[in-house]
Amino acid sequence: MKTLVIGLGNPILGDDGVGWRVAEKIRQELDNPQSAICNLQSVEVDCVSLGGLSLMERLTGYERVILIDAISTGKKPLGSVTIFTLDSLPDLTAGHSASAHDTSLRTALKVGRSMNLPLPQDDQVLVVAIEAQSVYDFSQELSPAISAAVPLAVEATLELLRSNQEGE
Amino acid sequence: MQRITIDPITRLEGHGKIEIFLDDAGNVANTYFQIPELRGFERFCVGRPVEELPLLTNRICGVCPEAHHMAGAKAADAVYHVDIPRTAKMLRELLYSAFYVTDHTTHFYALAGPDFVMGPDAPVAERNILGVIHKVGLEIGGKVIQCRKYGHTVVEMIGGRKVHPCTSIPGGLTKGITEEQRKEIEEMGKWAIEFAQFSLKLFSDVVLGNKAYVDLILGDVYTHQTYYMGMVDENNHTNFYDGKVRVVGPDGKEFVKYSPKDYAEHIAEHVEPWTYLKFPYLKKVGWKGFVDGKDSGVYCATPLSRLNAADGMATPRAQEEYDKMYKTLGGKPVHQRLATHWARLIELLYAAERWVELATNPEITSPNFHTIPTEKPTEGVGIVEAPRGTLTHHYWTDERGVVTKVNLIVGTTNNYAPISMSINKAARSLIKQGTVVTEGLLNMVEMAFRAYDPCFGCATHSLPGQMPLEVTIHDADGNPIKVLKQFCE
Numbered sequence: 069m070k071t072l073v074i075g076l077g078n079p080i081l082g083d084d085g086v087g088w089r090v091a092e093k094i095r096q097e098l099d100n101p102q103s104a105i106c107n108l109q110s111v112e113v114d115c116v117s118l119g120g121l122s123l124m125e126r127l128t129g130y131e132r133v134i135l136i137d138a139i140s141t142g143k144k145p146l147g148s149v150t151i152f153t154l155d156s157l158p159d160l161t162a163g164h165s166a167s168a169h170d171t172s173l174r175t176a177l178k179v180g181r182s183m184n185l186p187l188p189q190d191d192q193v194l195v196v197a198i199e200a201q202s203v204y205d206f207s208q209e210l211s212p213a214i215s216a217a218v219p220l221a222v223e224a225t226l227e228l229l230r231s232n233q234e235g236e
Numbered sequence: 237m238q239r240i241t242i243d244p245i246t247r248l249e250g251h252g253k254i255e256i257f258l259d260d261a262g263n264v265a266n267t268y269f270q271i272p273e274l275r276g277f278e279r280f281c282v283g284r285p286v287e288e289l290p291l292l293t294n295r296i297c298g299v300c301p302e303a304h305h306m307a308g309a310k311a312a313d314a315v316y317h318v319d320i321p322r323t324a325k326m327l328r329e330l331l332y333s334a335f336y337v338t339d340h341t342t343h344f345y346a347l348a349g350p351d352f353v354m355g356p357d358a359p360v361a362e363r364n365i366l367g368v369i370h371k372v373g374l375e376i377g378g379k380v381i382q383c384r385k386y387g388h389t390v391v392e393m394i395g396g397r398k399v400h401p402c403t404s405i406p407g408g409l410t411k412g413i414t415e416e417q418r419k420e421i422e423e424m425g426k427w428a429i430e431f432a433q434f435s436l437k438l439f440s441d442v443v444l445g446n447k448a449y450v451d452l453i454l455g456d457v458y459t460h461q462t463y464y465m466g467m468v469d470e471n472n473h474t475n476f477y478d479g480k481v482r483v484v485g486p487d488g489k490e491f492v493k494y495s496p497k498d499y500a501e502h503i504a505e506h507v508e509p510w511t512y513l514k515f516p517y518l519k520k521v522g523w524k525g526f527v528d529g530k531d532s533g534v535y536c537a538t539p540l541s542r543l544n545a546a547d548g549m550a551t552p553r554a555q556e557e558y559d560k561m562y563k564t565l566g567g568k569p570v571h572q573r574l575a576t577h578w579a580r581l582i583e584l585l586y587a588a589e590r591w592v593e594l595a596t597n598p599e600i601t602s603p604n605f606h607t608i609p610t611e612k613p614t615e616g617v618g619i620v621e622a623p624r625g626t627l628t629h630h631y632w633t634d635e636r637g638v639v640t641k642v643n644l645i646v647g648t649t650n651n652y653a654p655i656s657m658s659i660n661k662a663a664r665s666l667i668k669q670g671t672v673v674t675e676g677l678l679n680m681v682e683m684a685f686r687a688y689d690p691c692f693g694c695a696t697h698s699l700p701g702q703m704p705l706e707v708t709i710h711d712a713d714g715n716p717i718k719v720l721k722q723f724c725e
Contacts, residue, residue, distance in 0.1 A: 080280065080295045117295065121342060121384065122399065171346045171365050178366050183377050206280035 155190035309404035314616025324408030338387030357676030466542030537625035
């Protein structure tokens, strides 16, 4: 399956940059001859600060997508890693502004599909979420709890990629 | 006292929110609009070489990185006292025009469109861009996607990267464009002009053709009389990239026109105890509170403000539309905030026309796109018009060009006071004693701030990148008696 791994977030906004750090490790794994996922031809990695329509446009042409991002639910311990599919997230946007300027990724994917763009189905958009809190202070450093979660999120993502490989 | 909270958050918690306080009788006692502040940017910048700032500042915000890149590059030019070559100015403005086309298109079709095409009280499931596409036609969606694609392509050609450009440096740009690229950009720009005209026609048919919408736009609920700010060229025509900042009064007469470097003489900031964000106002008028009128220093910096602050548009088709808008709405200035959506489309057409103008200028492919700075760096101000308002970057450096101090006034901040006033007035007008607070009614309150397209800084890169609305109504003792939520876990 043609798969895209995306580190999502703002690399200069503290723990919001965690998605980028995890994705960069995945990229290193792909380039590492010792790694089990080395040279997976069907996997690409990117780091972006996008949402809504722009993110949808970036997902065009892939069958499966893994989004790695910080999440602030306030209900889980900091650094908790959760995996879920996009279609299991409530679409919070029905009727209201999705972000101040855009629409939700789910709505954007529906828009793209209605234009016949080749996009992954919602259940093929997987989210690796890292519970974070310090996302309002400018910094290029992760806080200790989130930094400690990076290997967990990397392992979770690699597991998804390995299952991806076996499924082929 | 009853309390209603409209909580347009993007991270499940902690983002901007609107709070409406009711008195014992059930009328609106007061409203507060809070925007969270991203902290520590100055501390983050100090000690870095100034040429890094156009790259760093474009990460402040996922919404308009191009605007921060441009303001940052202009400020860095000013720090080095370097006048960049004409071709460099044109290339930057060309990139910026393509960005404007993309940004304004997205706002109209994804945000304003649902309110006007579907209707403010349409069922929530339909009031989004998908509803617009289904109602107006599938081909609209294709055009929106095409338009965005063209915009991204131009930004990448000139800026080196999609969305987060990186080629503007002190003295100009790191690269130019080839004749082949120029031709491609020209063709895409011509398409963008047609698309902008199509969008204005759609607005004319759907909105102006519907008396209920025209009444909504012209009604008092969404009207405020304030000062208006916008950048103008030497002919007092709107310009997004360069020029002087002009401010007109509520009567439409010029109040001041200043060079970017003098901004601090004209703009001051007011502090309120209930929010960390400051409220900029006109220093020479003074802060008189959240009130309209000539004696209040509150100013507005939006697409409508830019058109109010200018004498016209620099391109012919946009000028025709400019004349039409002011004729239809009763002359200048227009105070009705919902007309901002119309003004945004006129700016869309101007940006597309400017795109083609610049792409067909023979100098655009010149290799003279950089001047090596030779002066000793000190301090400098760069101002551009971001889609959401006048954007000011001010940098100070030591003699090596290492940053010692930074001050930014970003687009939405300019409008913090007018947005707060608009929300207050809409809430007071729409929520009265005995009113049943429906979802549609709250959307009408939201429309008051949506016209400004306010920016919550990091809104787009968060997960799930969404903005639900939570409404809690408290009784006189503060107990929640009703909770309206967009989602349930």
